[in-house]
Amino acid sequence: MGDIFPRGRVSVAGASTFGVGEMPGHSTIEMAGKAVQLALADAAIGLSEVDGLFIALPDDLFAGLSLAQYLGLHPRFTDNNRAGGASFMSHLVTACMMLDAGYLDCAVIAYGANQRSSGGKLSTPARPDRWDAPYNPMYPLSFYALAAARHMHQYGTTREELASVAVAARLWANTNPEAFAKGPLSVEDVIASRLISSPIRARDCCLVTDGAAALVLTRTDRAKHGPQPLVPVLGAAAATWYNSVTQADDITITAAAESGPRAMAMAGLTPGQIDTVQLYDAFTINTILFLEDLGFCAKGEGGKFVASGAISPGGSLPVNTNGGGLSCCHPGMYGMFAMVEAVRQMRGTAANQIAGAKTALAHGNGGTLSAQATVIFGNAETA
Amino acid sequence: MSGPSAEWDAALAEGRFLLQRPVDGGATVFPPRAFAPGTGAELEWFEASGLGTVYSATWIQRKPPEPPYNVVLVDLAEGARMMGCVEGVTPETLQIGMTVKARIVGGETPKIVFDPVEQAHG
Numbered sequence: 001m002g003d004i005f006p007r008g009r010v011s012v013a014g015a016s017t018f019g020v021g022e023m024p025g026h027s028t029i030e031m032a033g034k035a036v037q038l039a040l041a042d043a044a045i046g047l048s049e050v051d052g053l054f055i056a057l058p059d060d061l062f063a064g065l066s067l068a069q070y071l072g073l074h075p076r077f078t079d080n081n082r083a084g085g086a087s088f089m090s091h092l093v094t095a096c097m098m099l100d101a102g103y104l105d106c107a108v109i110a111y112g113a114n115q116r117s118s119g120g121k122l123s124t125p126a127r128p129d130r131w132d133a134p135y136n137p138m139y140p141l142s143f144y145a146l147a148a149a150r151h152m153h154q155y156g157t158t159r160e161e162l163a164s165v166a167v168a169a170r171l172w173a174n175t176n177p178e179a180f181a182k183g184p185l186s187v188e189d190v191i192a193s194r195l196i197s198s199p200i201r202a203r204d205c206c207l208v209t210d211g212a213a214a215l216v217l218t219r220t221d222r223a224k225h226g227p228q229p230l231v232p233v234l235g236a237a238a239a240t241w242y243n244s245v246t247q248a249d250d251i252t253i254t255a256a257a258e259s260g261p262r263a264m265a266m267a268g269l270t271p272g273q274i275d276t277v278q279l280y281d282a283f284t285i286n287t288i289l290f291l292e293d294l295g296f297c298a299k300g301e302g303g304k305f306v307a308s309g310a311i312s313p314g315g316s317l318p319v320n321t322n323g324g325g326l327s328c329c330h331p332g333m334y335g336m337f338a339m340v341e342a343v344r345q346m347r348g349t350a351a352n353q354i355a356g357a358k359t360a361l362a363h364g365n366g367g368t369l370s371a372q373a374t375v376i377f378g379n380a381e382t383a
Numbered sequence: 384m385s386g387p388s389a390e391w392d393a394a395l396a397e398g399r400f401l402l403q404r405p406v407d408g409g410a411t412v413f414p415p416r417a418f419a420p421g422t423g424a425e426l427e428w429f430e431a432s433g434l435g436t437v438y439s440a441t442w443i444q445r446k447p448p449e450p451p452y453n454v455v456l457v458d459l460a461e462g463a464r465m466m467g468c469v470e471g472v473t474p475e476t477l478q479i480g481m482t483v484k485a486r487i488v489g490g491e492t493p494k495i496v497f498d499p500v501e502q503a504h505g
Contacts, residue, residue: 132466251438
């Protein structure tokens with residue numbers, strides 16, 4: 001047994017983003033609170049109807065309690081799961097099970113961060129563990145650099161192939177009004193950018209922005225009667241293999257190789273039946289690793305796949321159609337924005353809408369390639 | 384009584400690099416545990432050979448004139464993996480796959496660093 005999921009029985013009733021890019025003068029809970037207000041308005045659901053709160057904030061270990069206080073609610077359940085940028089996909093797993101079981105009637109998942117306005121650096125309470133710390137790796141950047149260096153060694157992945165991920169993200173961002181980083185970006189620009197922790201260069205790294213986002217989930221029988229196009233959750237799985245990627249058996253294979261197939265099995269879909277992919281691209285290597293691990297290309301072939309133009313506008317597999325963490329926004333735990341973009345694609349309202357898309361995969365990454373979670377959304381046709 | 388991490392620290396302070404293995408056989412364990420991860424089996428300490436192979440490497444850049452420094456992952460000969468650094472190498476000479484040997488550097492908080500092992504010729 002295990003992995004029994006209420007396929008299609010829970011849906012996204014509301015979705016929002018707030019303050020994407022720069023939103024000075026707001027605390028993290030104010031950002032998250034505003035996103036909740038917007039998502040509830042989107043769903044035409046009153047604040048008092050919310051009975052489940054799911055949240056992670058960068059600076060608040062008791063964020064679930066803070067959100068209950070901020071919203072003035074006495075929720076039946078709060079969840080402050082901290083699986084890094086995959087937290088929100090994990091929240092969604094729990095929320096779907098609790099909604100389908102009837103424990104909850106209306107769940108909100110929320111996130112807000114102000115790292116651009118509050119200092120311009122990635123703000124995280126996370127640190128290398130005591131076994132890694134004596135060697136002063138940059139956290140989390142050097143851990144991803146070690147994965148990238150090994151991927152290049154093991155499969156012959158090239159600097160140009162890594163750079164092509166950033167270029168594809170920028171092409172999508174250039175036609176998304178919400179995206180923070182716009183303008184021309186070439187493979188040469190990426191390779192000429194400042195070396196930070198080899199082989200990772202400045203333009204291989206996600207942005208540092210502000211931003212908040214929220215989702216409202218209800219059972220599908222209710223969402224059907226809401227004001228928005230139906231976006232059912234078809235499958236959702238979280239996988240955790242370690243905390244420090246130092247302890248990976250093979251640093252080029254992430255737990256996405258577990259979460260992806262599990263989520264797709266729940267949805268009854270294969271990679272070839274996924275119309276668009278929104279994944280957590282903290283660094284350019286992430287996109288390559290996750291596309292391989294999720295089954296969109298063979299292990300070791302990710303570099304060639306991304307460099308072929310497959311993930312760019314007009315390509316065979318539209319990836320990070322909002323511009324991703326590399327060019328749209330990255331307030332620190334990007335997972336929420338991958339899910340919101342997937343929801344917009346399923347509603348038919350994305351800035352870079354993929355015509356006829358019926359399935360969207362959102363993938364979150366937490367820690368140092370440590371925690372991976374995959375969610376598959378559908379529309380009224382796939383419910 | 385101390386936990387396994389403190390026991391490891393104490394041995395390192397005495398100049399010994401310890402690893403663990405299940406009493407009844409099985410994969411080498413590092414970082415130290417109270418029992419074998421995945422199975423719960425009883426563990427015993429043994430002294431590492433110190434030999435290993437560089438599994439991956441990154442050079443962290445600093446503001447000039449400070450030179451970059453390296454951080455590596457080393458696959459130890461006995462089977463476990465650990466983070467480390469390799470001394471006496473450059474970005475050109477530090478290679479994935481090269482053989483290295485552990486050395487304990489002293490001070491208030493001793494730590495393990497690695498040196499390249501000259502490969503025998505002919």
